[in-house]
Amino acid sequence: MSPESISLELETEGVPSDATNAFLSRILKLPGGDQLLSCIQCGMCSGICPMGYAMDYGPRRMISALRAGRIEDVYRSDAIWLCVACFNCTYRCPVGVPITDRLIAGLREELLGRGVGVPAEMQAAFERTSRYGNPFGESPRKRDAWTKDAGVDVPVLREGDSAEVLWWVGCFGSYNKRNQKDTVALARILDALGVDFGILGSDERCSGDLRCTSQGEEGLFNALYQHNAAELGKRNFKQVLVGDPHAYNALRKEYPRLGTTLSVHHYTQFLADRVSDLARGMKKEITAKVTYHDACCLGRRNGEYEAPRDVLLTIPGIRLVEMPRNRENALCCGGGGGANWLDSFIWQRTRVPLPMQRVQEAAKTGAQVLAISCPLEVPRFEDAIKTSGLEGRLEVREISHMVAEALGLLGGY
Amino acid sequence: MKIAVLLRQVPDVVEELVIAEDARSLAEDDVMYITNEADEHALEEALVLKARHAARVTAIGVGGEEAKDALAAAIAKGADEAVFVPVPFEHRGDNHRLASVLAPSMKAAGYDLILTGVWAADQLDAGLAGLLGVRLSLPYVGGVVSVAVDAPGTKGTVRKEYPGGRLAVLEVGLPAVLGVQSAEQPPRYVPVSKVAQAKRTLQLTELTEPTVLEMGVRPTKLLKSDPISRAEMLTGDVSQVADQIVRLLRERSLV
Numbered sequence: 001m002s003p004e005s006i007s008l009e010l011e012t013e014g015v016p017s018d019a020t021n022a023f024l025s026r027i028l029k030l031p032g033g034d035q036l037l038s039c040i041q042c043g044m045c046s047g048i049c050p051m052g053y054a055m056d057y058g059p060r061r062m063i064s065a066l067r068a069g070r071i072e073d074v075y076r077s078d079a080i081w082l083c084v085a086c087f088n089c090t091y092r093c094p095v096g097v098p099i100t101d102r103l104i105a106g107l108r109e110e111l112l113g114r115g116v117g118v119p120a121e122m123q124a125a126f127e128r129t130s131r132y133g134n135p136f137g138e139s140p141r142k143r144d145a146w147t148k149d150a151g152v153d154v155p156v157l158r159e160g161d162s163a164e165v166l167w168w169v170g171c172f173g174s175y176n177k178r179n180q181k182d183t184v185a186l187a188r189i190l191d192a193l194g195v196d197f198g199i200l201g202s203d204e205r206c207s208g209d210l211r212c213t214s215q216g217e218e219g220l221f222n223a224l225y226q227h228n229a230a231e232l233g234k235r236n237f238k239q240v241l242v243g244d245p246h247a248y249n250a251l252r253k254e255y256p257r258l259g260t261t262l263s264v265h266h267y268t269q270f271l272a273d274r275v276s277d278l279a280r281g282m283k284k285e286i287t288a289k290v291t292y293h294d295a296c297c298l299g300r301r302n303g304e305y306e307a308p309r310d311v312l313l314t315i316p317g318i319r320l321v322e323m324p325r326n327r328e329n330a331l332c333c334g335g336g337g338g339a340n341w342l343d344s345f346i347w348q349r350t351r352v353p354l355p356m357q358r359v360q361e362a363a364k365t366g367a368q369v370l371a372i373s374c375p376l377e378v379p380r381f382e383d384a385i386k387t388s389g390l391e392g393r394l395e396v397r398e399i400s401h402m403v404a405e406a407l408g409l410l411g412g413y
Numbered sequence: 414m415k416i417a418v419l420l421r422q423v424p425d426v427v428e429e430l431v432i433a434e435d436a437r438s439l440a441e442d443d444v445m446y447i448t449n450e451a452d453e454h455a456l457e458e459a460l461v462l463k464a465r466h467a468a469r470v471t472a473i474g475v476g477g478e479e480a481k482d483a484l485a486a487a488i489a490k491g492a493d494e495a496v497f498v499p500v501p502f503e504h505r506g507d508n509h510r511l512a513s514v515l516a517p518s519m520k521a522a523g524y525d526l527i528l529t530g531v532w533a534a535d536q537l538d539a540g541l542a543g544l545l546g547v548r549l550s551l552p553y554v555g556g557v558v559s560v561a562v563d564a565p566g567t568k569g570t571v572r573k574e575y576p577g578g579r580l581a582v583l584e585v586g587l588p589a590v591l592g593v594q595s596a597e598q599p600p601r602y603v604p605v606s607k608v609a610q611a612k613r614t615l616q617l618t619e620l621t622e623p624t625v626l627e628m629g630v631r632p633t634k635l636l637k638s639d640p641i642s643r644a645e646m647l648t649g650d651v652s653q654v655a656d657q658i659v660r661l662l663r664e665r666s667l668v
Contacts, residue, residue, distance in 0.1 A: 112604045123602040131447070131604055132427060160497050177651060219606025 005299040007125045008115050016069025019110075023071050027106045031257065036103060038095040039063045045089035045099055050332055054350045055079035059089050061097045064109070064313040071110070080107050081119055085337025086356065087300040091328060100337070108216025130220055132207030133227075134171040135341065144169075144201040146180045151412055152189045152191035156201035164196035164234035165270075168251065171206050171246035172375035179375045180384070185404035186243065186267055186413055193277060193405055197241065203231040209250035209297075221254070229260040241270050243400075245297035245374045247337070252302065266298055268373050268399055272307035282406040285317030290322065290402075291367035293358065293381075294330035297373035306375045313397055321365045331358050335376040339400055355384035363394050414467065416568045417519060418459045418492070419529035422446040422476030422481050424507070425532075437632050441502050446479040448486075451530025457596035458560055459528050460491045466562060469493045471522070473620075475500055481617065489603045489611040498620045506537040510628025512544035513606040518593065520549055524588060531555045531592030538629045542592035552585050555592030560588070561594050614650055 016024075029035040039060075046058025057065065057079040065073045074080065089099040097103070098159040112118060118126065128137040157163055158196030167190070190197050194204040208224035232240075240262050242248040252264040253397055271278060291313060298304045303326045325331045339346060347353060361382050362370045370381055381396040404410050424430060424439060425447035431440040459470045471494040472487035474480030484495040496518075504510050519527060527549075529542050537543075546553030558580075559572040569585045574594065585591075645653045662668045 109604075112602070113607070115601070115603075118602050120599060123599075126602060137427060139429070141428060217604060219609060221603050223605050223609070 017072060019114075020066055020069045021293075023106065023110055024066065027102055030102055030106075032096075032098040033102045033106075035095065035097045036063065036066075038388075039097050040095060042094060044092045044094065045097075048088040048092045050086060050088065050334075050354055051082045051084060051346070051350060053082070054183075055082055058370075059103060062103060063097075067080070071107075074107060075111060075114075075116060076346075077363060078349060080104065080111065081342060082123075082349060083337055084332050084334050084339040084346075086296045086332030088158045088332070091300040102338070105216050105218075108214070109218055112216050117343045119343050123344060124339055124363065125338065126220060127216055129206050130223070131401045133224070134175055134347075135206065136171065138174050140205070141202050143174045143204060144199060146174060147185055147187075147199075149180075149413070150184045152188050154187050155198040157198035157235045157237075159234040160236075161198065162248055163198035164241050165198075165239050166189075166235060166237035166238055167199050168242045168244075168247055169199055169204065169243040170242070170247045170375065172378075173243045174204075176375065176379065176380050178378055181237055181399075181413070182375065182378070182401045183243065183396035185398070186400040187269070187412065188404050188409040189400060190241075192281065192318060192409055193274060198235075198237075200235070204228070207244070207247035207250040209246040211405055212245040213291065217278070223261075225255060225258050227259050229255065229258070232260065232262070239265060241265055241267055243267050243375060245295045245302070249297045249301055249333060260338055266304065266307070266373070268298070268308040268311050269304060272310040275310060275364070278311070278407070279314050280413045282314065282316055284405075284406050285409050286315055286406055287317040288369045288403060289319045289321055289365070289367045290363045291323050291362050292326075292371045292399075293333070293362065293377060294327055295372065295377065296332050296336055298373055299330055300328055305313070307369070308399055312402060314400055318402075321367055323361050323365055325361065333358060333363065333374075333380045334381050340376055340380070353384065354387050355380045359384045359388055359390055363388075363390050368393070368395060370394055370404065372396060373399050414463045414464075414466050414526070415522070415524045415563065416459045416462060416470070416526045416528065417471045417473055417522065417524040418456045418469050418487070419473050419475060419515070419527070420452045420456060420480065421449045421485060421530070421533050421535075421541075422474070422479045423482065423534040431579045432635050432637075438503060439609060439635070444451050446476065448535045449530050451532055451593055451595070453530075453600045454561065454591040454596040455528040455591075456490065456492070457486055457598065457600040458557075458593055459526075460601070462526070462560060463491060464494040464561060466566070467586055471524070473495060473498060473515070474655050475515075477503060480611070481615065484617065485612040485615050486603065486608050488615060490601060494619055495615060495617050497617045499622075503615050507629045507631065508533075508541040508544050509627055512542055512548050513627040514620075516547060516548040517623055518620055519545070525568065526560070526587060527551075527563070527590040528560075528593055529591075531557070533540040537632065540592050540593075541589050542590050545582070546590040549588075549590065552586055552589045552591070554583055554589070556594045557591045558593075559597040560591060560593075590591050 043060045046052050046060045057074055057077040062074050076126050083104045085100050087100050125135040129135045132242050171316045205224050205227050209219040246265045251262055295300055332354055385394055420556040425445045428445045433440040462468050463470050472484050473493040473496045474484040475498045479640045542551050548558045554571050556573045558574055561570045571583050573581050628657055647657045
């Protein structure tokens with residue numbers, strides 16, 4: 001090192017860079033953002049992080065670098081893109097720093113805004129979501145095409161229409177062929193329960209949660225919010241029923257922040273409120289040992305652990321067993337925070353995919369069924385089951401699909 | 414150095430293409446537009462050149478109102494100036510006509526480099542870049558995958574891919590028109606908030622069409638293409654189709 005560069009380092013040491021200051025002043029103004037200053041550097045966050053072993057900068061060290069005025073060091077790390085938004089760090093933090101929603105999302109937003117870029121896989125998901133309102137690049141006009149095969153009437157609410165329940169179907173539930181089976185199952189359950197419901201049809205767009213709030217694409221989130229809030233405002237309904245826990249989080253927590261307050265229920269909560277009705281109709285037994293995987297967005301992020309279990313326990317024949325890591329300790333499927341679109345980026349840096357770890361844990365309980373409440377987990381765990389050699393031993397099932405089977409509603413589909 | 418990039422709006426095939434009642438055009442109301450993919454690469458290459466040289470990039474958006482959104486995105490990505498060239502729906506695929514619309518103003522602007530996609534999804538005739546080259550009496554290279562410009566800005570070195578795994582490095586005198594196949598790096602991402610901001614503050618120069626226009630070709634009929642009789646279309650649900658693919662691969666000893 002030359003003498004000049006040493007003196008330069010000495011001069012700048014301890015002086016926060018302009019970029020650090022700009023970042024902090026923006027984050028501190030956001031709800032909960034000022035908690036960042038309360039960090040006691042205990043390291044709970046980095047220790048609990050399921051990807052922590054692959055991060056050169058864990059959350060604790062990121063905050064430490066910010067305090068040293070060296071945000072540029074964090075920019076140079078891949079760690080920002082390894083976060084799967086499992087909310088373990090946020091949940092464990094003893095002083096309540098919103099690490100996932102503010103620190104990680106804020107850093108990602110900085111990288112986007114400064115043109116540093118975004119991993120290519122993620123870029124495609126952003127571009128498609130911006131253009132088509134879904135991350136798959138599917139036709140926005142065909143969002144409700146699944147209703148043709150539902151076997152029951154699924155009313156599409158137009159401007160001015162009313163229904164008791166507005167069902168937010170979501171991107172995976174609308175477009176992914178495998179998830180559509182569970183969407184149809186839920187449609188039939190609602191029909192059987194005599195619920196007065198309707199969907200937004202092709203006027204629904206991505207809620208924005210999965211790729212945006214924890215991905216740092218705040219502008220895209222705002223654009224999606226503007227569209228969805230306007231469409232919701234044109235219909236009359238008492239509550240919103242949501243299939244995807246990520247959309248549940250967006251509609252429950254983020255939309256009110258921007259001015260749209262809704263009464264939002266995840267479908268497992270909706271069904272848990274009606275277990276006696278369900279129990280009366282359940283004539284078919286499902287004789288199986290079942291373990292339930294807590295979705296991060298429903299569990300740690302929104303505190304709902306019991307509704308999915310209550311619904312499962314209503315199904316006759318089921319024996320519910322728990323995995324060692326359950327409820328607030330559940331291991332993430334690895335798909336949150338946009339990580340569903342960063343699989344190869346993350347795999348190159350970790351080599352032990354989270355969904356593989358999780359299905360192995362599920363199989364060790366002796367369960368034949370891995371019950372889930374988040375549509376992402378279906379493709380993620382089914383792929384992991386194949387690559388783990390567990391095919392034929394463990395089956396992934398959305399709770400709605402199991403309920404529909406017990407109610408005898410799966411005929412002809 | 415002055416660089417112009419032509420960005421055409423073409424029908425997005427994510428939505429079904431509906432044939433209009435006249436049976437020779439698409440139903441305009443059902444068309445959703447997207448910037449021609451190769452044109453996005455031309456823009457990226459121009460921005461790469463801008464980062465290397467003191468270049469001024471003019472984005473020229475061609476098509477209907479949607480072209481203005483593409484121009485806002487181009488400005489957000491780093492283009493310096495936006496020009497909007499409205500073209501009536503029925504003429505958008507006619508590159509002879511389009512070249513005659515564009516040539517006079519492009520000649521007057523005196524660009525050192527004119528970049529556009531080597532191919533557009535809706536073109537009826539030859540590539541726009543080549544036709545512009547002829548009209549402007551400028552050299553043209555198509556199928557370009559990278560561009561470098563020398564220090565005085567008088568000579569370009571371009572790479573062009575040939576079939577059979579051969580790549581040529583060509584020298585071309587500037588000014589020149591280049592038909593870009595792909596940029597040397599993938600088109601960059603620009604956050605939605607920046608595009609929205611560019612949209613709010615967008616300053617457009619609008620080009621009016623010259624009165625004397627050359628017409629190229631026009632379609633007399635538009636219809637669904639028939640599958641070739643020797644092609645075997647697989648039908649059924651996903652698992653049935655998968656079974657058929659596995660059977661075919663086994664039968665042909667490919668797996």
